[in-house]
Amino acid sequence: MSTAETTMSGPVHSLGRRELLRVLNRTGGTSIVDEIIVKVGTDIIEGRLLPGDDLNSVELARTFGSSRTPVREALLTLEREGFVEISAHRRPRVAPLRIEEVRELYRVRAHLYALVSREVVQVAADADIARLRVLQEQLEQAVEDDDVDRYFWINVHFRNTEAEIAGNRTLCRVLDSLGLRMLQLRHVSLSLPGRIQRSVEDHERLVRAYEDRDADLAAALTSGLVMRGLAAIERSGWTGLGSADGR
Structure with a gap:
């Protein structure tokens, strides 16, 4: 799979949601940014998104009914955790891990x-x-x-x-x-x-x-x-x- 839109299926386990937000110290857990973090993070953890896969910001915004601003914030949060690579002049992608x-x-x-x-x-x-x-x-x-x-x-x-x-x-x-x-x-x-x-x-x-x-x-x-x-x-x-x- 090459883009995030192919992974937006399947429920997020409640324990998974809680764990992701706990590690990220996001105590609210109800914002659209949190929803994007939980879904993309879970897709990476559970292998629906693989190292090297592109993360299409436009498709993510469409999927979550948002502007691209919360998508960027979510991906930057995941970048800080080493989950996502964001480089100039290319789409964000799932980070490799040697x-x-x-x-x-x-x-x-x-x-x-x-x-x-x-x-x-x-x-x-x-x-x-x-x-x-x-x-x-x-x-x-x-x-x-x-x-x-x-x-x-x-x-x-x-x-x-x-x-x-x-x-x-x-x-x-x-x-x-x-x-x-x-x-x-x-x-x-x-x-x-x-x-x-x-x-x-x-x-x-x-x-x-x-x-x-x-x-x-x-x-x-x-x-x-x-x-x-x-x-x-x-x-x-x-x-x-x-x-x-x-x-």
Whole structure:
């Protein structure tokens, strides 16, 4: 696909909307700019728009019944997050992401979430662990329904809930600074054949480690879970350089 008008279909998952606006610190969430950000951002994350695809400002304005001004503001916001490239004398496009950058992001995230898991074990109340168990059950249902997008956004909510339970604000800010690009990569990984089945099994082991209050095991499991996502991307041959890369 080469332009954004071919992607304006399908509902945006409510968890996805909330997560995009939270990361971007857009607390209102009701403006036309927010609507464009959510839809274009979700299309990129869920793979309906691929690296290198053009974003047609005129068609976006027509789709959302707006002038081009809110479209420009939305795309500039997504550019700041590394989702969009805006260059002189050409249309904005979905930004590429080289595999070397992907590896760096995953390694950082693996270390950070190992720390999150240790802090969850140390500070979580029984009710907090029960919240994670409920989310695990929702993940299992999404796998049973073979709904990758729903599984992905519940997975995101699971990770955000862990960080919230850990209560380390600095750690949460650092995780958020990885921004929306990690959401895109995580969706790529979980969309690969067999990945959500392996992921839900890994999450079950992680929840049991939390229930057993085993910090070392929880940290090892969560780090391994993150790095298996990277391994899946590497095995797929994904390059992130353009929509013709065979992803």
